[in-house]
Amino acid sequence: MKQIQLKRWLAxxxxxxxxxxxxxxxxxxxxxxxxxGNTEGRLTADYYTDVKTRHQVLFLGDCxxxxxxxxxxxxxxxxxxxxxxxxxxQLVWQSYYLLEDxxxxxxxxxxxxxxxxxxxxxxxxxxxxxxxxxxxxxxxVKLSAIRASITEEESFASYLFPLLRFHSRWKELTQDDFxxxxxxxxxxxxxxxMKTGVEPMxxxxxxxxxxDYSLPVSSMEYLEKMRLLCxxxxxxxxxxxxxxxxWGYWWYDEWDAQINDYAAKNGLSYYNFIPxxxxxxxxxxxxxxxxGVHLNVSGAEKLTSYFGKILRxxxxxxxxxxxxxxxxxxxxxxxxxxxxxxGLLK
Amino acid sequence: MKRIGIFCLILLFCxxxxxxxxKETTVEKxxxxxxxxxxxxTTDDAAKPLLDALGTPTERIVRPSCLFGNANDVLYVYQGxxxxxxxxxxxxxxxxxxxxxxxxxxxxPEGIGVGDARGAVVKAYGEPDSVSxxxxxxxxxxDMTLNFFYTGDTVTRIAYRKNV
Numbered sequence: 001m002k003q004i005q006l007k008r009w010l011a012x013x014x015x016x017x018x019x020x021x022x023x024x025x026x027x028x029x030x031x032x033x034x035x036x037g038n039t040e041g042r043l044t045a046d047y048y049t050d051v052k053t054r055h056q057v058l059f060l061g062d063c064x065x066x067x068x069x070x071x072x073x074x075x076x077x078x079x080x081x082x083x084x085x086x087x088x089x090q091l092v093w094q095s096y097y098l099l100e101d102x103x104x105x106x107x108x109x110x111x112x113x114x115x116x117x118x119x120x121x122x123x124x125x126x127x128x129x130x131x132x133x134x135x136x137x138x139x140x141v142k143l144s145a146i147r148a149s150i151t152e153e154e155s156f157a158s159y160l161f162p163l164l165r166f167h168s169r170w171k172e173l174t175q176d177d178f179x180x181x182x183x184x185x186x187x188x189x190x191x192x193x194m195k196t197g198v199e200p201m202x203x204x205x206x207x208x209x210x211x212d213y214s215l216p217v218s219s220m221e222y223l224e225k226m227r228l229l230c231x232x233x234x235x236x237x238x239x240x241x242x243x244x245x246x247w248g249y250w251w252y253d254e255w256d257a258q259i260n261d262y263a264a265k266n267g268l269s270y271y272n273f274i275p276x277x278x279x280x281x282x283x284x285x286x287x288x289x290x291x292g293v294h295l296n297v298s299g300a301e302k303l304t305s306y307f308g309k310i311l312r313x314x315x316x317x318x319x320x321x322x323x324x325x326x327x328x329x330x331x332x333x334x335x336x337x338x339x340x341x342x343g344l345l346k
Numbered sequence: 347m348k349r350i351g352i353f354c355l356i357l358l359f360c361x362x363x364x365x366x367x368x369k370e371t372t373v374e375k376x377x378x379x380x381x382x383x384x385x386x387x388t389t390d391d392a393a394k395p396l397l398d399a400l401g402t403p404t405e406r407i408v409r410p411s412c413l414f415g416n417a418n419d420v421l422y423v424y425q426g427x428x429x430x431x432x433x434x435x436x437x438x439x440x441x442x443x444x445x446x447x448x449x450x451x452x453x454x455p456e457g458i459g460v461g462d463a464r465g466a467v468v469k470a471y472g473e474p475d476s477v478s479x480x481x482x483x484x485x486x487x488x489d490m491t492l493n494f495f496y497t498g499d500t501v502t503r504i505a506y507r508k509n510v
Contacts, residue, residue, distance in 0.1 A: 124510070203407050205421075208428075208444060209503065211478040211493050248409035248419055290410040 023163065029173070030166040031134060033180045038131070039187040040066075040088045044098070045135035046186040047085055051105040053329055056317055057082035058102055059191065060095040060226075061114030064242040067294040068114070070304045071190035072337040075330045078308040079319035083108075084191025087132040091120050092222040094132050097145035099226060101136060103233060110315060111230055112238045115259050115270075116251065118223060121216020123151045134162055189337045194297050196344040201284035201292030207250025215258050227266055236315060239263055243273035243282055243303060246292040271310065273303065280306045297341060377487035380443045380506055381455045389490040389508035393431040393438040400424055426450030426460070445504040454492075454504060464499040 034041030043066060057080060059065050066086035074080045085098045095113060102108070123129065129149045136142045146159040158165040187193070230237040239259060245251050256272055263270035273280065280302050284292050287299030295303060311317045320326050377388040385395045405423035419441065422429040426449040430442040445452045448461040456470040467483065474483035474494075483494040495503035 203405070205407065208442070208505070209495060211480065211482040211484055211491075211495075214479065246409070247407055247421060291408065293410055 027161070027163045028181055029177055030169045031162055032130075032166070032169070033176045034131070035176045035180050035187065039193060041131040042135070042187040043087050043191060043193065044085070044132055045184065046188045046191065047083065047102075048137060049184055049186050050083060050190060053081065053083075054320075054326060055081050055083040055106060055108050055190075056320070057110045057112060057311065058099070058108040059084040059086060059112045059114070060090075060099060061086050062090045062117045063088050063294060064116050064244060065112075065114040066188070066191055066193050067195065068242040068244075068300050068303050069112075069307065070192045070297070070300045070337070072192070072330075072334045073301045073304040074308050074311075075321075076334055077305055078312055078317070079321035080308060080311060080317050081320055081326060081330065082190065084188075086114070086191060087128070089120075089124060089128040090117060090132055091124065091149065092117050092219045092226075093148040094145060096222045096226045096229070097141050097148065098132075098136075099229060100141045101139065101145075103229075104139065104141065107233050108235060110236045110238060110311070110317065111226070112240055113223075113226065115223075115239050115241050115255075116249070118215050118219045118259070119255065121218045123149050126151060126154055129154070130165075133159060189333065189340075192300065194337075194340055194344065195289040195294065196297050196341065197289035198286055198296060199289055199291050200286070201246060201288055203247060203291070205247040207247060207252060210252065213252055213254035215255055220258075220262070223262070227268070237268055238315065239268055239270040240307075241270075241272040241274060242295070243277045243280060243299075244288070244292060244294060245274045249293055269314065271307070273306075276306070297344075377490050378485060378492040378506060379455055386455070387440055387443075388487070389440050389442065389506055391440050393429070393440045396429065396440065396443075397422060397431075397438075400427070400429070403429075424450070427452050440506075441508050443506040447503075458494075458501065458504065460501050460504060462501045464494075464496060464501070467494050467501060 032041060040063075057074070059069055059082065063086065066084050069082075069084060071082045071084065074082050085095075085102060087094070090098075095117070099111060129151070133142070133145055133149060136145060146156055150156060150159065155164070227237050229235075239262075241251055241256070241259070251272075251274060259270055259272075262268070277284070282295070282299055282302055287295055287302065289296040312319075379386050379388045380396075381387070382396060383399045385399045387393075387396050400422070403422040403424050405421075407421040407423070409419040409421070417433045419433070420431050420438070422431070426445065426447050428442070428444045428446055429440065430444075431438045432441045433439070445454070445460055448459060451459060453459040454470075458467055458470050464483075471485055471492075475486045476484045478484060481496055483496070485492040485494075490506060490508050493503075493505040493507060494501050495505070
C-alpha cells in the first residue's frame, strides 16, 4: 500500500517537474532574443557570461555609457579590466540595483556612473524596462529593481513570469527565437555595443528651456544610495558626463552645477567631458553614428584613451597586464573586438 | 428602534456625502489646443494634419532614439514656431508645440502670442495652476501642460508640452 502511495507521489512530482521545465522552455522561447535589430536588449544578460573575470572598473548608466567607453581599449592601452552595465535609458534606480546585483558576484575597485539619466525621476517606458530587467538573474535584488521600475500600466507579475507578457509572441516567432534558445554568447564587448557608422552632427541647436531645472529628488536619492553602497564596499564612485550634447539629449548647465555641488559635498570626482571634447580629440563630423547623439567606435576609443589616463593617474588603477591568466582572457576579447570592428568597417 | 433610525440617517448622510466628494474629484482636466488654419491639435494628436498645414519647415532635425532606430523623434523648425514629434507604431505624434519668438506673430487660439503681457495671459487663461522656480506659468491639461515663459512681465515663449 505504502509503495503504491509512494509511486503516486513520485509520478505527481515528475509531472510537476515536467510542467515546470515546459514552462521554463516556453518562457525562454517566447522572450524576445534581441539578436537581430535591437541588440541592446541583450546587454544585461551579457554580464553573466563574464562574472568570472576580475573587473577593476564597473561602468553604470544609459546608452551614453555603453556607446562611449570600450573596455577592450582600456585593457589594451592601460591594462585596466572593466565591464559596462548599461542599457538603453537605464534609469538611476536600475543602475543602483545593477550595482547591487554585480556585488553578488564581485567587488570592483571603481564604479563610474554616467549622470545623464538623473534627469528622469519616474519610470518611463516598458520597452526600456524590459530590456534592462527581463534578463537579470532572479534574486531579491531583481525584485527590488522591478518594484522601482514598473510604470503604472505594467504588472509586477509579468516580470516574474514574462510568459504572461509575451504569450502572444508565438505568432511572431522567427528563426532567431530557435537559434538562440539556449545560446548565451555575448553581443557586446564587456558591455560595449559597437557602432561603426558615421553620420556627422550638423546642428548645434541647444535644448529648449525648461520650466524647472531641479534634478528630481527621487533620482538624487538613488545617487546617494549608490554612493553609500560604494562607500560600504570600499569602492570609489566616479561621476562622468559623456561628451555628447545635442538637441533632445541636452545637458543643461543648471544640472551640471547640481552634480558639481553634490560631488564637491561628498568628495567625489566628477568629469564632465562636454567641454573637453576638443582636448579628447573628438570630431563630431566623424566620431558619431547618429548626428551627435552617440559616439561611434572611433569616438568611443578616443574617449576611452583619454579617460584611461585619468583612471591611471588620478585614481591609481593598476596595470594588470602582468597577470597572465587575465591577459589570456583579455587577449581573446581584444581579438574578437578587432575582428568585429574590421568586419563592420569593411 | 430610535437608535437604528438615527444610525440609518447617519449612514445615508455619509453615503450622500461620499458620492458628492467622488463627483468633485473625478472632474477631468481639459487639454489646451493649438490651431492653425482649420487644424486644431494638442500633444499626442497625430502630427500629419498640422505638419501638412504648416508646409515645408526651414529646418528638420532628426533625433535617433537610443533604442528604436526606425522610430526617430523629429524637430520641425518654422519661423517663430517649433514642432517636436515622436513616432509610435509607424505614426508620428505631436510631442511639443512651441511658439519661440515674435517673428511670425503666432497666437494661441485664446489670442496670446510671444511679446504679450502677463496680464493678457491671466485674462485669457486665468491664474496658472503653478509657477515654476524660474517664473514660468504652468497650466495643467490632462496629459500635457501649457507653459508661458516670461522675461519680466513679457511672454518670451509659449510651450505645449506632453507630460513625461
